[in-house]
Amino acid sequence: MGATPISTGRWQDRINNKSNNSGKFSVLEKSVNHKPGKLVSKEILIPFILLTSCFAWWGLANNMTDTLLAAFKRIKSMSDLQTSFIQMAFYGAYFCFAIPAALYIRKFSYKSGVLLGLGLFITGGLLFYPASQTQAYTHFLIALYVLAGGLSILETSANPYIMQIGSRETATQRLNLAQSFNPIGSISGVLISKFFILSELQQLSAEERAGLPADELSAIQTAELNAVMSPYVVVSAVLLLTWLAIAFVRMPKARDEEKTSFKASLSRLMKDRNYVFGVVAQFFYVGAQIGVWSFTIRYVMQELGLTEEGAASWYIASLVLFAASRFICTALMSVVTPRKLLLILAAAAGVFSLGVIFLSGMAGVISLVLISGCMSLMFPTIYGLALGRVSGEDTKTGGSGLIMAILGGAILTAAQGGISDAMGISMSYLVPLACFIVVGLFAFNASKSPQHA
DSSP: OOSSSHHHHHHHHHHHHHHHHHSSSOGGGGGGGGOOOSSSOOHHHHHHHHHHHHHHHHHHHHHHHHHHHHHHHHHHHHOHHHTTHHHHHHHHHHHHHHHHHHHHHHHHHHHHHHHHHHHHHHHHHHHHHHHHHHHOOOHHHHHHHHHHHHHHHHHHHHHHHHHTTOOOHHHHHHHHHTTTTTHHHHHHHHHHHHHHHHGGOOOOOHHHTTTTOHHHHHHHHHHHHHHHHHHHHHHHHHHHHHHHHHHHSSSOOOOSSSOOOOOHHHHHTTTOOHHHHHHHHHHHHHHHHHHHTHHHHHHHHHOOOOHHHHHHHHHHHHHHHHHHHHHHHHHHHHTHHHHHHHHHHHHHHHHHHHHHOOOOHHHHHHHHHHHHHHHHHHHHHHHHHTTTTOOHHHHHHHHHHHHHHHHHHHHHHHHHHHHHHHHTTTTTHHHHHHHHHHHHHHHHHTTTTTGOO
């Protein structure tokens, strides 16, 4: 799956032209022609590792952000709906930057897109410093918006790039392999949040904070917001090393020689019902994932009577299961088709969502953790199945649509926050339940295509 590899004849002509013009030709530039079924060839191993590291980095950013809902609820005495503005800014940026990212990589290259995305990621992280000085919630939202804009460009570039630099037959499996390192970053993000952000919060209720003298409350909030800021600034500094590595390593070229207009590409995609349904399914899946994780800490605090720091351990357990399950599912794809696994796990996630809604205490918490095991393969598998019949330049445009669908993380998380405020946090998991039903319907519909049997 992914983009159609350039034919041998056309590619050989290009090799000959390069040889005549410069006498040089990079082995990596030939790497789009792999033997059928080859997952990752040795010629692209280093570039593949560097790209895969980006999957871990954006996992770290995503899940550090999830914990900010609990942090700002405590620091600023906010409602669940108000804290969901964090996800609206974060995932709203994904929506706004995806199409510009697609146009950018169509004009330049996937590598350029990756570097631009990382650059904005670094900039957004550094903006947490001035936000911590002003202590304005809006300024933190702006920093998150810039950071997430970089992630949108990064994901729009890296996901289809991974699919195109190897065999078409193993594209979805290769994307799942790269995405398997995403939860490793996610776990790291939650650990950083647990020990450097949540552990620094003063365990004072909204009522207790309201009763403090203004200068004392300001001093407490200053210390807490500095704790929020520090990890983002440090991560940005470390990310600069990744940017430099990718900038100076020769990366494989996976662009189709035949250019088409963006409008024509979009028109073809809109006629592909499987692709359109895939975008819809991705919107609802991301809404489910972000909703499940964003309110995990709050749910565990309610059911087990723990503090934010203690509840974060259950969040980490969810991510560990998510990571393990993704490696397992990637291996299972050698014997079970991706769409069948997607259908089975969507159904299981729906059942566990019912457990979160109607059970309580430890049973509800365990059901919540098990949802993460079911979600592990969903994003890359929906992505791969949706692009199953897409090729060439259309892959870049199609990939941007699937990244725009991440807007579901903003809209549906806000809806879940509103339900939580009105009906309680347990009932708010009706939103992820509905999302998993949509994902299951997409998996079932994909079975109608011979490519997804």
